[in-house]
Amino acid sequence: MDDVNFKHLETHVKNGYYTILGNIPENDVYRLKLKFPSLGDGEIEVIWWGLKFENCFCVLDDKKANKSAKSMGLKVTGTIGILRILAEMGVISESEKRKLCVELIERGFRFPKEKCFE
Incomplete structure (x- = not known):
């Protein structure tokens, strides 16, 4: 990401337009990894956050991750x-x-x- 776009994003975060999500509990990551062992950390985090937020889309391009999220009742787009x-x-x-x-x-x-x- 170039500096101009990063500064734009940084300004929006400071103004409260976007929120940077924190780390997810390791126990929850472990449980999801047991359920979906072929998924990477980022995909696991997207699914975890999708379970925490109501009425959101999980943005996942990987076919296995997409199917896994849908199996948890989540809405998915790419x-x-x-x-x-x-x-x-x-x-x-x-x-x-x-x-x-x-x-x-x-x-x-x-x-x-x-x-x-x-």
Whole structure:
């Protein structure tokens, strides 16, 4: 992340627009790792926080993590889903969404390309 974007994010955190979430209890991480041994720490944390918040989406691109979160009753979307939501909300334009999708593809992000251009 370049310095300009980081400063922008830092300002929003200071102003209370975003909250930095804390560490999750090790016992909870351990229990979720036993239940979902193939998931990484980040995916485990997303699922844990998803269980703590009401009416939220877990943003997970990994197929196993996605399936695991859904098995816990959580709503899930991926990076492309976030881009679609941002475009629907008018935060980014359709052309910006497509441009970001192309950039993701160029950087090796794997996903069904048709999802990006729907």
